[in-house]
Amino acid sequence: xxxxxxxxxxxxxxxxLEAALAQGVGFPHDCKVGTCGTCRYxxxxxxxxxxxxxxxxxxxxxxxxxxxxxxxxxPRTDLTITLDTALERTHPVVEVGGxxxxxxxxxxxxxxLRVDLDEPIRFQPGQYAELLIDGxxxxxxYSFANPPHASNASVYFHVRLVPGGQFTxxxxxxxxxxxxxxxxxxxxxxxxxxGAAPIVCIAGGSGLAPIKCMLxxxxxxxxxxxVVVLFGAxxxxxxxxxxxxxxxxxxxxxxxxxxxxxxxxxxxSSWTGRRGLVTDYIQTIPDIDHAQAYLCGPPPMVDAAESxxxxxxxxxxxxxxxRFFDKSQAAAx
Numbered sequence: 223x224x225x226x227x228x229x230x231x232x233x234x235x236x237x238x239l240e241a242a243l244a245q246g247v248g249f250p251h252d253c254k255v256g257t258c259g260t261c262r263y264x265x266x267x268x269x270x271x272x273x274x275x276x277x278x279x280x281x282x283x284x285x286x287x288x289x290x291x292x293x294x295x296x297p298r299t300d301l302t303i304t305l306d307t308a309l310e311r312t313h314p315v316v317e318v319g320g321x322x323x324x325x326x327x328x329x330x331x332x333x334x335l336r337v338d339l340d341e342p343i344r345f346q347p348g349q350y351a352e353l354l355i356d357g358x359x360x361x362x363x364y365s366f367a368n369p370p371h372a373s374n375a376s377v378y379f380h381v382r383l384v385p386g387g388q389f390t391x392x393x394x395x396x397x398x399x400x401x402x403x404x405x406x407x408x409x410x411x412x413x414x415x416x417g418a419a420p421i422v423c424i425a426g427g428s429g430l431a432p433i434k435c436m437l438x439x440x441x442x443x444x445x446x447x448x449v450v451v452l453f454g455a456x457x458x459x460x461x462x463x464x465x466x467x468x469x470x471x472x473x474x475x476x477x478x479x480x481x482x483x484x485x486x487x488x489x490x491s492s493w494t495g496r497r498g499l500v501t502d503y504i505q506t507i508p509d510i511d512h513a514q515a516y517l518c519g520p521p522p523m524v525d526a527a528e529s530x531x532x533x534x535x536x537x538x539x540x541x542x543x544x545r546f547f548d549k550s551q552a553a554a555x
Contacts, residue, residue: 249305259280261292266301270297271296273293318340320338324336329459348413348435367434412432419514422516455483481495517544
């Protein structure tokens with residue numbers, strides 16, 4: 223790898239991204255299916271084939287400049303590549319077996335799934351894993367909802383019911399206690415970054431899971447930073463996490479606020495909290511132009527929040543996003 227002295231060995235049939243993550247190389251990535259463009263690199267020398275053309279996830283200018291996507295790259299010869307940012311070592315991707323230990327409804331369409339693993343899995347709060355269940359669809363990706371504990375092999379995920387979804391339809395149809403599950407990960411770059419700036423978190427639906435995990439796993443130094451969490455939901459029955467964020471508020475050294483904002487609550491309801499879209503309230507956040515922002519949830523919400531933050535004066539290097547694609551959205555993208 224040009225300029226970094228790093229070598230990645232890629233087995234036949236594996237993509238460059240798969241090989242890097244398996245060897246604990248923190249190669250930038252989000253979706254792993256060629257839509258987000260995060261795993262782009264510049265091909266300086268060597269020959270590759272691709273699962274699908276990298277042009278699908280890159281701008282015309284990037285593609286013409288020699289950039290390609292690691293998640294789609296199958297090396298045919300030794301390669302020399304360059305990345306726009308320096309690589310770091312991270313936790314290698316592993317596969318660990320386990321069983322469903324609990325399946326608790328958080329809302330009418332979000333379940334907290336607890337999986338007891340055969341051994342602990344190491345990850346950074348904010349990352350995600352793939353869940354594999356024999357005979358039930360392909361692997362599905364979900365963010366860890368609780369930070370890791372070395373002495374505890376249980377992991378938690380918040381799973382939202384997707385209409386027509388094969389995996390979520392199966393999960394919500396009956397109790398799955400005792401079901402064998404394979405957890406593969408960790409994946410992703412989402413997580414709390416160093417600094418002393420105020421923290422702004424904007425989440426929609428089950429996008430609250432990695433935000434919760436990230437804050438619960440924060441260091442003592444990070445807990446001295448003020449935090450604003452805006453949680454976008456449709457109606458009052460879609461709100462969850464109140465107890466968890468109240469516990470965080472009590473444990474946080476600086477101010478931490480958690481504000482649900484409802485976009486479709488009936489006008490005649492007894493709800494006295496905030497209404498509208500989360501983006502309507504970004505301009506009201508104190509010192510927003512000096513903050514670090516973390517966005518997580520449905521892509522349209524994340525895109526709108528990102529635009530609003532940029533308009534409010536926040537620079538792109540201070541905005542970190544995790545877009546939750548379901549299978550239909552990924553296919554459309």
